[in-house]
Amino acid sequence: MAGQSIERREILRMLALAAGAASFPGFCRWTFACGHLGSGIEQIRPAAYRPAFFTAAQYATIERLADIIIPTDETPGASQAGVAEFIDLMVSRDATLQANFRSGLEWLGTHSRKTFGNNFLLLAPTKQAGLMESLAYHKKYRAGEERGREFFNLVRQYTVMGFYTSEIGLKELDCPGLKFYAESPACPHKDDPEHLHLPRPKG
Amino acid sequence: MPPQIYDVIVIGTGAGGGMAIRTLCDAGLKVCALNSGRRLDPQEDFRNHRATWEMKFRGFGDPATRMKDTPDFLDSEYNQGAWERDIAFTTAPGTKWMWPRASAVGGKTNFWGRSSARFGDIDFKAATQDGYDADWPLTYEEIAPYYTRVEKMIGVASTVQNRPSNPDGVYLPPFNFRCLDRILQKGCEKSGVPYLPDRLAQLTVAHDNHPACHYCGDCTFGCEVGAFFSTPWLLLPSAEATGNLDLKTNAIAKNILTGPNGKSYRSCLYRPRVTAGI
Numbered sequence: 001m002a003g004q005s006i007e008r009r010e011i012l013r014m015l016a017l018a019a020g021a022a023s024f025p026g027f028c029r030w031t032f033a034c035g036h037l038g039s040g041i042e043q044i045r046p047a048a049y050r051p052a053f054f055t056a057a058q059y060a061t062i063e064r065l066a067d068i069i070i071p072t073d074e075t076p077g078a079s080q081a082g083v084a085e086f087i088d089l090m091v092s093r094d095a096t097l098q099a100n101f102r103s104g105l106e107w108l109g110t111h112s113r114k115t116f117g118n119n120f121l122l123l124a125p126t127k128q129a130g131l132m133e134s135l136a137y138h139k140k141y142r143a144g145e146e147r148g149r150e151f152f153n154l155v156r157q158y159t160v161m162g163f164y165t166s167e168i169g170l171k172e173l174d175c176p177g178l179k180f181y182a183e184s185p186a187c188p189h190k191d192d193p194e195h196l197h198l199p200r201p202k203g
Numbered sequence: 204m205p206p207q208i209y210d211v212i213v214i215g216t217g218a219g220g221g222m223a224i225r226t227l228c229d230a231g232l233k234v235c236a237l238n239s240g241r242r243l244d245p246q247e248d249f250r251n252h253r254a255t256w257e258m259k260f261r262g263f264g265d266p267a268t269r270m271k272d273t274p275d276f277l278d279s280e281y282n283q284g285a286w287e288r289d290i291a292f293t294t295a296p297g298t299k300w301m302w303p304r305a306s307a308v309g310g311k312t313n314f315w316g317r318s319s320a321r322f323g324d325i326d327f328k329a330a331t332q333d334g335y336d337a338d339w340p341l342t343y344e345e346i347a348p349y350y351t352r353v354e355k356m357i358g359v360a361s362t363v364q365n366r367p368s369n370p371d372g373v374y375l376p377p378f379n380f381r382c383l384d385r386i387l388q389k390g391c392e393k394s395g396v397p398y399l400p401d402r403l404a405q406l407t408v409a410h411d412n413h414p415a416c417h418y419c420g421d422c423t424f425g426c427e428v429g430a431f432f433s434t435p436w437l438l439l440p441s442a443e444a445t446g447n448l449d450l451k452t453n454a455i456a457k458n459i460l461t462g463p464n465g466k467s468y469r470s471c472l473y474r475p476r477v478t479a480g481i
Contacts, residue, residue, distance in 0.1 A: 086261060089259075089260070090260065090263070090266055093260075093265055093266040093267040094266035094267060097266065161261070161263065162261070165255035165256060165261035165262060165263075166255075166256050166261075167254070167256045170254075170255070170256075177254060178252060178253075178254060178419060178420075179418075179419070180417040180418065180419055181417060181418040182417075183379075183407075184377075184378045184379040184407055184416070184418060185379065185381060185418055186379035186380065186381065187379075187380055187381050187382045187384065187385045189382060189385070194385075194386055194389065195382055195385035195386060195389070196385055196386075196388050196389035196392060197385060198388060198392065
């Protein structure tokens with residue numbers, strides 16, 4: 001694709017050369033500030049993290065739920081991407097989210113004790129996953145678990161938000177990330193019949 | 204302090220205000236411009252060159268302060284702080300209406316969609332066509348030179364398309380079609396609908412001392428280098444260079460005072476913005 005291989009540094013040099021650009025307020029600082037791009041900020045490590053909103057037990061539950069939703073298998077999962085920290089940060093800033101997460105966690109605790117006689121975190125992983133599956137899949141829905149399903153949707157939403165905005169998650173999606181181009185990028189698949197290349201209208 | 208005397212007071216610095224400011228300053232009039240917000244710092248306030256994981260709230264914005272029920276591109280973390288939140292507006296009971304306003308010099312030209320088509324003759328004579336309301340008091344031919352003047356001033360990229368309903372103007376080279384465009388174009392070809400480049404106020408080549416676009420993608424978060432048209436990047440610098448502009452920021456227009464005959468506008472009272480919680 002046109003210009004895709006051009007190094008960022010080269011693009012910045014080119015931008016700086018563009019007529020008069022450097023004389024505009026903010027431009028020099030902009031080019032300077034971009035020096036941090038690609039360095040990547042180190043993800044917060046779970047062990048060192050002190051939750052801003054959740055209690056230790058609630059936080060561990062959120063971490064476990066996120067890992068059931070996006071597990072670590074051949075690719076990294078929610079815990080490597082720091083999803084629980086992200087959820088804790090977002091929830092700590094919003095009273096409505098706090099109420100929804102708190103009541104959802106309470107529902108899960110009650111439900112877990114009623115079904116298996118123990119707190120969610122103390123259940124075997126298969127039992128934990130079993131509880132989640134009846135909240136996640138239409139075919140496994142059970143009557144009377146509407147609150148639980150709402151909570152599952154909430155946790156899933158925030159897990160996906162946290163995972164696929166992390167460096168790890170975006171790498172898994174093969175997201176090319178931020179790129180600069182020297183010229184307007186064009187479709188490179190000239191021989192693909194699905195990508196029709198018609199002549200431009202005559203001007 | 205003696206009162207300042209200006210030839211013209213312009214309230215607001217968006218697309219209309221900005222163009223008035225530049226035109227009047229260029230014509231040699233002393234202009235005072237009031238803007239209710241601050242002047243943005245492109246490097247600080249437009250954050251679209253950052254990866255999501257480099258943002259505290261991963262680009263979603265701070266849930267504690269973000270406007271509720273707004274689309275992501277408005278008031279996201281990539282331009283949070285540029286949107287009006289001090290001046291309240293009300294909605295009728297049972298309605299869900301929002302009024303996102305940029306609280307910044309340039310208004311929403313900082314974040315706009317950049318689509319800059321001309322009206323065609325069919326638009327100016329719409330009433331004759333459909334029987335509603337009245338035709339414009341001018342024709343396309345009369346206004347066309349002004350379109351041309353503005354296109355040359357702000358830089359618009361497109362192709363010549365020979366469609367009278369959407370007349371051609373003076374254009375920079377067009378954007379290339381990418382894969383998605385090609386696939387859509389194929390579908391449009393089947394149904395006989397032309398798939399054509401829009402008229403975009405975005406620079407495909409350097410223009411008026413501004414660099415060409417570098418195609419990073421998220422224009423609606425604001426442009427750090429001014430590669431698309433916005434008042435602060437393309438109109439205010441030249442207006443300021445005339446020495447005729449006095450731009451007052453964080454100045455909220457309050458009253459417009461009329462002269463003794465009650466008709467002619469004489470002056471404008473404004474008050475400084477008081478930001479809640481600061």
